[in-house]
Amino acid sequence: MTAWPEGGVPMLNWMRWLPENVSTYGGDIDAVISLIYYVTLVWFFLTLGTLAAFLILYRRREGRRAAYVTGDRLKESAWILVPLLIVLGLDFWLDLRGAPVWAKVKSQVPPAALSIQVTAKQFNWEILYAGPDGVFGTSDDLQRENELHVPVNKVVRVVLKSKDVIHSFFLPNLRLKQDVVPGRTIEAWFEATQPGQYELPCAELCGFGHSGMKGWLYVHPPEEYEKWVREQWRSS
Amino acid sequence: MADTAFATVAEHSAHVHDVKPGFWHTYVFSTDHKTIGKQYLCIGLIWAVVGGLLAYVMRWQLAWPDTAVPGWGEVGPEVYNMMVTMHGTIMVFFVAMPILLGAYGNFLIPLMIGARDMAFPRLNMLSVWVFAFASLVLFLSFFVPGGAASAGWTGYPPLSAKVEYTGVNWGMNLWILALALEFASFLMGGVNYLTTAITLRVPGMTFFRLPLVVWQQLTAATLFLLSVGPLIAGAVMLLLDRTIGTHFYLPDLGGDPLLWQHLFWFFGHPEVYVILLPALGFVLEVLPVFSRKPIFSYRGIIYSTIAAGGLSFVVWAHHMFVSGMDPRLAMPFSITTILISVPFAFIVFAMIATLWRGSIRFDTPMLFALGFLAMFIVGGLTGIFNGSAPADIYISDTYFVVAHFHYTLFSSVVFGGFAGFYFWFSKMFGRLLNETLGKVHFWLTLVCFNLTFFPMHNIGLAGMGRRIANPLQYEFLVPHQWVNVLVTVGAILLLAAQIPLVLNIAWSLLAGRAAPANPWEANTLEWTAPSPPPHLNWETLPVVYRGPYEYSVPEVREEWLPQDQALAAPSR
Numbered sequence: 001m002t003a004w005p006e007g008g009v010p011m012l013n014w015m016r017w018l019p020e021n022v023s024t025y026g027g028d029i030d031a032v033i034s035l036i037y038y039v040t041l042v043w044f045f046l047t048l049g050t051l052a053a054f055l056i057l058y059r060r061r062e063g064r065r066a067a068y069v070t071g072d073r074l075k076e077s078a079w080i081l082v083p084l085l086i087v088l089g090l091d092f093w094l095d096l097r098g099a100p101v102w103a104k105v106k107s108q109v110p111p112a113a114l115s116i117q118v119t120a121k122q123f124n125w126e127i128l129y130a131g132p133d134g135v136f137g138t139s140d141d142l143q144r145e146n147e148l149h150v151p152v153n154k155v156v157r158v159v160l161k162s163k164d165v166i167h168s169f170f171l172p173n174l175r176l177k178q179d180v181v182p183g184r185t186i187e188a189w190f191e192a193t194q195p196g197q198y199e200l201p202c203a204e205l206c207g208f209g210h211s212g213m214k215g216w217l218y219v220h221p222p223e224e225y226e227k228w229v230r231e232q233w234r235s236s
Numbered sequence: 237m238a239d240t241a242f243a244t245v246a247e248h249s250a251h252v253h254d255v256k257p258g259f260w261h262t263y264v265f266s267t268d269h270k271t272i273g274k275q276y277l278c279i280g281l282i283w284a285v286v287g288g289l290l291a292y293v294m295r296w297q298l299a300w301p302d303t304a305v306p307g308w309g310e311v312g313p314e315v316y317n318m319m320v321t322m323h324g325t326i327m328v329f330f331v332a333m334p335i336l337l338g339a340y341g342n343f344l345i346p347l348m349i350g351a352r353d354m355a356f357p358r359l360n361m362l363s364v365w366v367f368a369f370a371s372l373v374l375f376l377s378f379f380v381p382g383g384a385a386s387a388g389w390t391g392y393p394p395l396s397a398k399v400e401y402t403g404v405n406w407g408m409n410l411w412i413l414a415l416a417l418e419f420a421s422f423l424m425g426g427v428n429y430l431t432t433a434i435t436l437r438v439p440g441m442t443f444f445r446l447p448l449v450v451w452q453q454l455t456a457a458t459l460f461l462l463s464v465g466p467l468i469a470g471a472v473m474l475l476l477d478r479t480i481g482t483h484f485y486l487p488d489l490g491g492d493p494l495l496w497q498h499l500f501w502f503f504g505h506p507e508v509y510v511i512l513l514p515a516l517g518f519v520l521e522v523l524p525v526f527s528r529k530p531i532f533s534y535r536g537i538i539y540s541t542i543a544a545g546g547l548s549f550v551v552w553a554h555h556m557f558v559s560g561m562d563p564r565l566a567m568p569f570s571i572t573t574i575l576i577s578v579p580f581a582f583i584v585f586a587m588i589a590t591l592w593r594g595s596i597r598f599d600t601p602m603l604f605a606l607g608f609l610a611m612f613i614v615g616g617l618t619g620i621f622n623g624s625a626p627a628d629i630y631i632s633d634t635y636f637v638v639a640h641f642h643y644t645l646f647s648s649v650v651f652g653g654f655a656g657f658y659f660w661f662s663k664m665f666g667r668l669l670n671e672t673l674g675k676v677h678f679w680l681t682l683v684c685f686n687l688t689f690f691p692m693h694n695i696g697l698a699g700m701g702r703r704i705a706n707p708l709q710y711e712f713l714v715p716h717q718w719v720n721v722l723v724t725v726g727a728i729l730l731l732a733a734q735i736p737l738v739l740n741i742a743w744s745l746l747a748g749r750a751a752p753a754n755p756w757e758a759n760t761l762e763w764t765a766p767s768p769p770p771h772l773n774w775e776t777l778p779v780v781y782r783g784p785y786e787y788s789v790p791e792v793r794e795e796w797l798p799q800d801q802a803l804a805a806p807s808r
Contacts, residue, residue, distance in 0.1 A: 011690060014693065014697055017694045018630075018699075019712055029626055029627065029629060033631075036620050036621050036624060036627060039620075040617035040618070040620055043613075043617060044614065044617055047584065047588065047613050051588055051591070051609065051613075054594075055596060058527070058593055059596050059598070060528075060597050060598075064595060065795065066528040066593060066595040066795070067788070068529070068788050068790055069529065069530065069589075069592070070533075070534070071532035071533035071536070071589060071590075072534070072535070076533075077533050079585075080532070080585035080586055080589055084578060084581055084582055084585065087577055087578055087581045088575075088578055091575060091577055091578070094574060095567070095570060095571050095574060098626045098627070101626035102566055102567060102626040102629075103563075105629060106563040106629070107563045107564065164394065165394045165395040166395065168558065168633060172699035172712060173712075175630045176629070177629050177630065178558055179560045180560075181487075181493055181494060181560040182394060182487045183491070183492065184560055199710055199712050201699075201701060201704075202701075203632075203634075204392075205387070205388045205395065205703040207395060207401055208312075208313045208386075208403070210313070210703060210704065210705075211313055211703075211704040211705035211706050212313075212706065212709040214710065
């Protein structure tokens with residue numbers, strides 16, 4: 001067990017719990033989460049505050065009778081229809097803000113500088129690099145288990161396949177999650193903005209080794225990435 | 237039609253008054269809807285203990301991984317997966333459904349509409365016995381070689397479709413069988429609920445004078461009837477894949493794993509409302525009684541319930557945003573999902589407005605009802621995070637989802653369920669419960685519930701996966717491990733917080749005061765029958781003159797005005 005985090009993070013300040021974002025679109029996803037967080041936080045205090053106020057104000061007291069209000073007349077029901085319209089408006093606002101972010105991450109894959117095949121199996125990620133010729137299925141392809149090396153600030157296209165069951169390719173720091181389904185080839189993409197090592201857990205229950213099925217994403221600065229490439233393909 | 241059915245039951249009553257049925261026919265092979273309700277309640281409560289113990293073992297493993305769990309021993313990853321699977325299966329299908337629908341639907345519907353029994357009493361008995369058999373099958377699945385099902389309560393193939401992927405053979409087959417039997421049982425129940433409420437209402441009980449809990453039970457039964465078909469078909473295909481080598485879900489010969497997810501969630505989302513709506517119904521009954529006020533916008537609540545039920549059929553793919561389905565489907569499903577907030581916001585606002593200018597009594601049923609309202613607001617709001625497709629890219633399959641569905645489902649079963657339990661216990665068993673023990677039970681449950689489930693939001697936002705067995709295998713989670721410890725301590729306290737309930741039930745049944753017919757001064761028809769109601773419920777059937785929530789009516793001196801009480805000028 002580890003110590004309480006520095007300064008004691010309040011449980012209600014949810015945005016501080018997200019891991020550090022290191023992708024180009026992670027900020028957009030965080031902005032959507034943050035927007036929903038603040039909208040719902042206001043409603044949380046409004047509704048629970050009203051509830052608490054009513055419970056105190058209208059607790060049973062001798063000699064006071066409850067009002068006979070059925071809420072059937074339009075004038076009465078305005079008290080809940082107006083907030084309801086606000087809810088409806090906020091719903092569409094959240095959808096409107098969310099749609100372009102979804103499209104950016106999942107639908108519009110930008111031109112990629114690098115393609116990597118990731119094949120999931122119980123309980124490892126097989127990472128296949130195309131090598132210097134940039135073409136898969138040639139003799140200079142290179143396979144590594146659970147090690148995904150990419151250059152920083154480059155669009156990386158990930159081609160996801162599974163050999164057995166459903167897995168899920170999850171990069172918490174890049175805000176990317178995509179299920180990997182046997183029988184399908186699914187494409188995902190990301191662009192990392194900070195060099196470093198980031199964990200790559202499997203996020204879908206895939207058998208007894210699901211817990212602990214993880215790889216590492218290594219984001220290299222340009223020179224370091226060149227060096228890594230030279231080391232891997234030195235023989236060829 | 238209604239009259240003939242009614243007449244048959246009435247004639248039947250004349251015979252039964254002469255002959256006293258023996259022990260077996262009174263308590264075991266009974267066709268009495270009240271006994272059947274209690275049977276569902278007992279089986280559900282036994283399963284709740286099993287499901288709770290599984291949760292305890294899982295939580296211990298997550299807080300202090302790979303240490304021996306007191307009273308159990310070490311938990312390996314295979315066993316952990318079985319526990320995750322069985323905990324979910326048990327709590328949804330063998331606790332929530334039998335208690336909220338089976339027990340209270342059976343007990344309340346005839347009593348609230350003025351019927352002597354269900355429309356098909358023998359079908360009703362068959363449904364509870366099929367459910368008991370389903371329970372036996374599920375229980376035995378723990379003890380077959382290879383152990384119980386371990387592919388998650390959602391049973392996604394190919395993991396669930398081939399023995400080699402999990403090592404579970406008969407456990408998984410029995411899981412499918414147990415669910416099929418359970419579905420058959422609740423189909424029989426649902427048909428019975430609908431037929432009873434449509435045909436056996438007492439004179440004067442129009443549809444818009446039905447108590448809201450009856451509306452909620454009927455909507456839940458309808459949702460179940462309409463949604464379970466595709467899943468039964470899906471389950472048959474899964475069983476065939478497992479046993480005779482078909483490839484409906486196995487891609488090597490052209491099957492598609494995503495087909496199961498569509499079938500499962502087409503059922504799965506209405507299913508969560510099948511659980512939620514009855515609990516919401518209990519709370520809607522309790523609030524006006526203890527605020528001494530009519531429910532705010534009775535018809536609006538009915539229309540909202542039906543709207544939410546309808547919408548629940550067009551949102552299922554929000555469980556599948558990152559599943560690999562066409563990404564163009566995500567935003568339409570995201571919009572329908574977030575739209576569901578409108579009917580439910582209406583119901584929540586109506587519940588709060590019911591309290592406005594009321595005269596609120598804080599008896600135990602009311603405390604649990606208010607607890608449900610507060611926790612359901614939290615669960616509803618967190619649903620917006622999951623319903624937003626872009627936010628869900630990060631949040632899906634994390635503990636945030638676990639937190640969300642416990643705030644909605646666990647609070648339905650526990651806060652909604654206990655609101656109903658404390659409210660109708662005296663009617664069911666003829667004895668009063670102890671109020672002090674009830675209040676202690678409420679406050680301990682409320683505090684421990686939040687201690688257990690609130691931090692799950694935080695650890696989920698930190699990225700912890702929902703079905704991992706050991707968070708310490710992930711470096712990014714190690715600094716947050718104290719949250720898992722906190723949650724586990726909360727969960728153990730939450731289980732311990734149920735001790736006052738056990739004491740209360742034991743005390744009441746052994747030494748509790750005999751309950752009067754109407755201890756809460758409530759309006760609906762079940763309170764006009766003796767506590768507990770005899771076989772066939774009433775000597776002479778009541779007649780209904782007005783809606784169910786006429787409290788503090790200005791023309792009447794008392795604060796309540798029962799549905800069966802004639803007035804010179806009916807006020808509504």
